[in-house]
Amino acid sequence: MKWTVLGCQSPYPGPGGGTPGYLLEVSGQRILVDCGSGVLSKLGCYFQPHQLDAVWLSHLHFDHIADFFVLQYAVKTEVRLGRRKAPLTVYAPAEPADWAEKLNKYPYVLHQSIHEGQTYPFHGCEITAHRTEHAIPCYALKIQGQEKVILYGADAGPSTPWNSMCIQPDLFVCEGTFLHQDLPLQPVGHHSVLQAAMAAQRIKAHRLLLTHLYPGYSHQSLWNEASSAYSGQLSIASPGWSISL
Numbered sequence: 037m038k039w040t041v042l043g044c045q046s047p048y049p050g051p052g053g054g055t056p057g058y059l060l061e062v063s064g065q066r067i068l069v070d071c072g073s074g075v076l077s078k079l080g081c082y083f084q085p086h087q088l089d090a091v092w093l094s095h096l097h098f099d100h101i102a103d104f105f106v107l108q109y110a111v112k113t114e115v116r117l118g119r120r121k122a123p124l125t126v127y128a129p130a131e132p133a134d135w136a137e138k139l140n141k142y143p144y145v146l147h148q149s150i151h152e153g154q155t156y157p158f159h160g161c162e163i164t165a166h167r168t169e170h171a172i173p174c175y176a177l178k179i180q181g182q183e184k185v186i187l188y189g190a191d192a193g194p195s196t197p198w199n200s201m202c203i204q205p206d207l208f209v210c211e212g213t214f215l216h217q218d219l220p221l222q223p224v225g226h227h228s229v230l231q232a233a234m235a236a237q238r239i240k241a242h243r244l245l246l247t248h249l250y251p252g253y254s255h256q257s258l259w260n261e262a263s264s265a266y267s268g269q270l271s272i273a274s275p276g277w278s279i280s281l
């Protein structure tokens with residue numbers, strides 16, 4: 037399995053960056069996980085959008101779906117030109133309903149609703165969806181390959197039950213939206229960097245990829261806070277970062 041970062045910032049992209057989007061390649065399939073602002077242009081550095089096998093949207097907040105609507109135009113064009121035959125399946129929550137409806141607008145895109153605890157088989161892996169603590173229905177993805185496991189945490193607050201999803205994932209992609217000193221007083225369905233590091237330590241993740249990063253933070257400040265609570269292999273996400281497992 038190969039995991040590549042296309043976008044990793046939030047709530048908006050910094051110069052040349054993008055909000056969340058990741059490329060999962062497994063057994064020859066190309067699966068886009070989240071499709072934020074700026075992700076489509078990065079995707080084109082690897083292959084053409086019509087060559088995607090599936091899209092997963094963890095939840096329907098705009099920083100995770102903005103480019104999906106433009107991706108639909110790409111699919112439409114390639115279908116018209118005869119370069120793509122099959123519709124593109126997008127796995128996404130059914131709520132909020134008014135936004136889920138927009139995923140189903142065209143015949144060349146098929147929306148498949150994702151549900152808590154449900155497992156979806158693909159060639160070479162299976163993906164299980166688990167609800168996180170977030171303002172709207174949001175699903176972490178446990179991606180079980182033949183030998184390795186990736187846990188993509190999507191957007192998630194610190195009460196998310198990571199332990200019940202997965203222990204010792206080979207890669208834990210976890211959001212760290214705030215430096216801990218900037219954490220809002222009220223729970224907002226996001227981790228601080230420190231909380232992300234503590235969660236990774238708790239589930240004994242072999243590697244933590246810290247993501248969903250505010251563009252105004254320096255990598256050094258993120259690194260310092262995360263490494264204070266996590267003793268495994270730490271990486272700070274950036275576009276183009278990639279790992280083969």
Ligand SMILES: [Zn+2]
Pocket residue numbers: 095097170191
């Ligand atoms: Zn969100």
